[in-house]
Amino acid sequence: MNALVAQLRHRLVVSCQAYPGEPMRDPDTMRRVALAAADGGAAGIRAQGLADIAAIRDAVDLPLIGLWKDGDDDVFITPTLDHALAVARAGAHVVALDGTSRPRPDGRTLAETVAAVHERTGALVMADCATLDEGIAAAEAGADVVGTTLAGYTSYTRKGPGPDLDLVARLAREIDVPVVAEGRIHTPAQAAQALRAGAWAVVVGTAITHPTTITGWFASAMADAR
Numbered sequence: 434m435n436a437l438v439a440q441l442r443h444r445l446v447v448s449c450q451a452y453p454g455e456p457m458r459d460p461d462t463m464r465r466v467a468l469a470a471a472d473g474g475a476a477g478i479r480a481q482g483l484a485d486i487a488a489i490r491d492a493v494d495l496p497l498i499g500l501w502k503d504g505d506d507d508v509f510i511t512p513t514l515d516h517a518l519a520v521a522r523a524g525a526h527v528v529a530l531d532g533t534s535r536p537r538p539d540g541r542t543l544a545e546t547v548a549a550v551h552e553r554t555g556a557l558v559m560a561d562c563a564t565l566d567e568g569i570a571a572a573e574a575g576a577d578v579v580g581t582t583l584a585g586y587t588s589y590t591r592k593g594p595g596p597d598l599d600l601v602a603r604l605a606r607e608i609d610v611p612v613v614a615e616g617r618i619h620t621p622a623q624a625a626q627a628l629r630a631g632a633w634a635v636v637v638g639t640a641i642t643h644p645t646t647i648t649g650w651f652a653s654a655m656a657d658a659r
């Protein structure tokens with residue numbers, strides 16, 4: 434197994450992302466958020482956008498999973514090979530890309546995309562999947578790690594309030610590549626449950642790095658209690 438993937442075993446990766454138009458959408462802000470996460474014990478960082486990836490790679494000495502969300506199509510996480518190559522060149526050790534079975538905008542297969550990233554950049558690939566079958570196919574396509582990132586975010590998967598730990602468990606049983614639990618992990622207890630379900634590593638974003646959403650959780654709980 435690759436040493437960088439081995440380093441993430443049973444550890445926390447913090448996803449540092451702000452969305453278009455938000456006050457924290459700024460590479461230097463995300464760099465600081467990533468540094469703060471590293472101080473708290475994050476073993477890896479996940480970051481979106483070439484500028485954020487470059488800023489974080491320079492400042493934070495941890496494995497960096499990079500992605501580039503682009504376009505309005507169904508496939509928006511690092512949708513094409515060109516996006517993936519740019520993410521690697523910006524400094525990501527691992528390129529996270531759409532690992533679903535949906536057609537990619539550049540017409541390449543997942544296997545072709547993974548092979549080209551490996552050959553042309555030396556970066557690893559994390560396939561962001563939504564279902565068990567997609568995770569199995571992504572492992573066969575050569576992905577270095579498989580994430581549950583898109584479970585609940587496709588037309589054919591259901592979004593529950595919490596993480597899809599059943600998918601984590603089924604993937605961990607079925608495939609030999611490390612399974613990363615990602616998506617709607619909102620509490621430390623859920624992160625621990627993901628490990629018990631068989632996750633190699635756990636990615637937490639919103640619950641650590643998105644104050645607008647976290648504030649909303651508190652505000653709405655209080656509104657319900659008024």
Ligand SMILES: CC(=O)N[C@H](C=O)[C@@H](O)[C@H](O)[C@H](O)COP(=O)(O)O
Binds near residue numbers: 448450618636639640
């Ligand atoms: C579906 C999609 O676009 N997921 C994105 C992927 O990078 C991010 O918006 C999420 O914040 C990330 O996956 C971490 O998940 P959570 O924020 O739920 O802990």
